[in-house]
Amino acid sequence: MNKKDLLLVTIIGGAVGILVQPMIQNLVTSPTFFIRVGAFLGFLILAPLALTIAYFLSKILPVLYQFAKFSAVGTLNSFIDFGVLNLLIFLFSIKSGLWFSIFKTISFLCATTNSYFWNKYWTFESQEKPKVSEAVKFYTIAIIGGFLNVSVASFIFSGVNRPEFISVNLWANISALGGILSALIWNFLGYKFLVFKTQNIK
16 A cells, blocks of 8 residues: 555545534534544544555455545545535525435535546546546446435435434435445446446556
């Protein structure tokens, strides 16, 4: 594992630690300074630790290191998704119906734009400048993944009976997580074999 990868994954961990703050605000009653700092430091430490473990495991199965980088970017994307969604819910005090789907779509688009650049230049290590054809393929895969993401999240949120002991804010985040997980494998396979297929496994 090189120093660049270690630095970049640490930056991702720090960014996730910051992006988790709107979730903490929405989900935790009177969040303390220690909860906020603990979440930030936890992600800052766990991100490079997870990539280091994947590096050693990749000696057995090489694709694991690339998938770990994809997962780190995916985690950042997920927390951009969560962070923007929770920020919009917090700012507008709207938690249901059509507005939830609109907020989820906005948060997805923010995460996907971030995903393109991180995956192109870090995960799949492309040295080429962005091409229109590549971007079209990427966004096609992402839009299909986004449809899965938004549809599953909206279905869980509006179509599944929320248990009474789960708050609306927590249910919104559980729904969003379901959407994110539904698109994870689809996106990795699509980006690897259709969009950035000329790149070597590292």
